[in-house]
Each structure stands twice: as structure tokens, then as C-alpha cells.
Amino acid sequence: MPQKILVINGHPDPRPERFVHALAAAYAEGAEAGGHEVRRIAIGELDIPVLTRREDWENGPVPQPLSDAAASIAWADHLVIVYPLWLGDVPALLKAFLEQLGRPGVAIDKGARSLSPGLWKGKSARLVVTMGMPAFVYNWYFGAHSVKSLKRNILNFVGISPVRSSIVGMVEGSAENRAEWLETMRALGRRAQ
Numbered sequence: 001m002p003q004k005i006l007v008i009n010g011h012p013d014p015r016p017e018r019f020v021h022a023l024a025a026a027y028a029e030g031a032e033a034g035g036h037e038v039r040r041i042a043i044g045e046l047d048i049p050v051l052t053r054r055e056d057w058e059n060g061p062v063p064q065p066l067s068d069a070a071a072s073i074a075w076a077d078h079l080v081i082v083y084p085l086w087l088g089d090v091p092a093l094l095k096a097f098l099e100q101l102g103r104p105g106v107a108i109d110k111g112a113r114s115l116s117p118g119l120w121k122g123k124s125a126r127l128v129v130t131m132g133m134p135a136f137v138y139n140w141y142f143g144a145h146s147v148k149s150l151k152r153n154i155l156n157f158v159g160i161s162p163v164r165s166s167i168v169g170m171v172e173g174s175a176e177n178r179a180e181w182l183e184t185m186r187a188l189g190r191r192a193q
Contacts (some may be wrong), residue, residue, distance in 0.1 A: 002035045002036050002037065003031075003077045003078050003107045004036070004037045004039075004075055004076050004077045005028075005031045005036050005037065005038050005039070005076060005077070005078045005079075005080065005189070005192060006027045006038075006039050006040075006041065006042070006072050006073060006075070006076035006078070006079050006080070007024050007027055007031075007038060007039070007040045007042065007075060007080045007082070008024075008041045008043065008048070008060050008079060008080065008081045008082070008094075008144070009021060009024040009038075009041065009042045009043060009044070009067070009082055009098075009158040010043050010081055010082055010083030010084075010090060010091060010093075010094035010097075011043065011044055011082075011083060011084055012043055012044045012091045012093035012094070013044055014042065014044035014045055017040070018084070018180065019130055019168075020043075020083060020084055020128075020130055021083050022178075022182060022186050023055070023082050023128055023130070023168065023181065023182065024040070024042075024080070024082040024128075026185035026186045026189070027080050027082070027126075027185040027186070027188060027189040028040055028129070028183060028189060029186060029189065030185060030186030030187060030188065030189025030190045031189035031190065031192060032189075033088070033186070033189070033190055034131075034189060034190035034191065034192065036129050036192050039072045039075070041059075043070050043091075043093050043094050043097055043132070044093070046065055046066065046069070046097070047065045048063075048065065048066065048093055048096045048100060049053040049063050049095070049100070050077040050096045051099050051100060057099065057103050057104075058103070059104075059105055060103075062070070062100060062101065062103070062106060062161075063100060065090055065095070066100050066101060068109040069097070069101060070101050070106055073107075073120065074099060074120075075099065076123060077122075077124070078124045078125065078126070078192055079096075079123060079124075079126075079155075079160065080121065080125070080126045080128065080189075081125065081126070081128070081150075081180055082128040082129075082130075083127075083129060083130070084129070084131070084171075085129050085130065085131040085138070085146055086129045088142070088145065088146060088189070089145075089146045089149070089183075090146060090150060091135060098154055100156060102157075106119070106156060107119055107120055107158040107159075108157070108158055116161025117159065118156075118157060118158035118160070119123050119159060120158045120159040120160050121159035121160075122159070122180045123159070123160045124160065124161065124162055124164075125155055125160050125162075125163045125164070125166065125167040126163070126188065126193060127147055127150060127151070127163065127164070127166070128148060128165070128166045128168065128185070129146065129165065129166070129167050129168065130168045130171060131167070131169055131171060132169075132170065132171060133169055134169045135167040135168065135169030135170075135172070136169070137169070139167065144167065145166070147165045147167070151165070152165040164193065166184070166185075166188070168181050
């Protein structure tokens with residue numbers, strides 16, 4: 001069954017040589033080849049203001065440059081967030097994007113007092129994380145903390161489930177490894193997973 005898929009390229013650097021861009025493009029290409037409808041957001045091309053006050057998060061409007069992104073998330077059945085691991089977490093610009101759109105009235109009920117106030121129920125997601133270290137080190141030694149935090153504290157909180165992940169370690173490694181990952185992304189896109 002065709003899905004509506006939103007691919008969020010979370011790399012703040014818009015230069016095309018970043019492997020995150022190739023992974024996001026491969027997923028989108030695979031999804032389109034599989035008959036799915038695809039929209040794309042490139043974080044590095046957006047003007048994303050940083051939230052600094054609780055009042056702005058609770059009662060302020062979504063900034064104009066992000067209104068299309070909010071509409072695309074509402075439209076989507078499945079989100080794909082591709083990002084590089086920076087200082088053990090998502091890049092700051094991606095975090096600012098998620099904070100802006102994770103606000104009451106957009107992603108969560110205004111005034112909700114429950115543990116699951118999410119307005120994005122019924123959506124699924126895939127996280128694709130690139131890093132210089134081997135993936136098994138990130139999973140075993142570091143406990144995949146960035147992925148767990150993004151999944152539990154943001155995506156599940158706003159109702160998105162299930163959330164699957166792909167960890168791309170040794171991103172600056174061999175050309176063969178990169179080619180395999182691009183084909184994996186295309187296959188995942190075709191299946192909308």
C-alpha cells in the first residue's frame with residue numbers, strides 16, 4: 001500500500017559531498033520507485049530560529065520558514081530523519097527544528113497532562129545516523145544514546161511509533177561500504193520502512 005513519506009535531511013551543512021545527503025536521496029529514490037509519495041526537507045537550507053523562552057514554545061506561532069515543514073509532517077504517514085552524530089547527539093540545527101515543531105498545538109495537545117499527548121499518532125519513523133566510529137561501538141559502549149533519546153523523548157512523546165533505526169558507522173570508510181548503505185536505503189525506501 002503506498003505511503004506518504006517525508007524525508008528529513010538533518011545535516012546542517014548543505015554542501016553536496018556530505019554522505020547524509022546521499023543517504024537521504026537514496027531513501028527518497030527508493031520510495032518513489034516503490035510507488036510511494038515523497039516530500040523532502042533539507043535542514044541546512046532552512047532559516048530555523050532557536051527557541052529561548054518557554055512562552056514562545058507554548059504560545060508562539062510556528063515561525064514562517066517552518067510552516068511548510070509542519071504541514072509536511074502532518075501530511076506524512078512515515079518520517080525518515082537522516083543525520084550525522086555530532087558530539088554524541090543530533091546537530092543543533094536539527095534539534096532547533098524539532099523544538100520548533102514539537103510545540104503544543106502542532107505536535108502535542110495544548111494543556112495536555114498525560115504521558116502521551118502526541119498529535120502525530122499513527123505515523124512511523126526511521127532514524128538513519130552516520131558516524132565515524134564503528135556502529136557496534138556506538139551501540140555497545142555508548143548505548144546508542146542519541147537514537148534512544150530522540151525516539152523516547154521526542155518521537156514517541158508526540159505519538160510516532162514504531163521508530164526504527166539504521167546506524168551507519170565508519171562513514172568515511174570504503175567506497176564499497178558506502179555503496180552498500182546506499183542500496184540498503186533504496187531498499188528501505190521501496191518498502192517504506
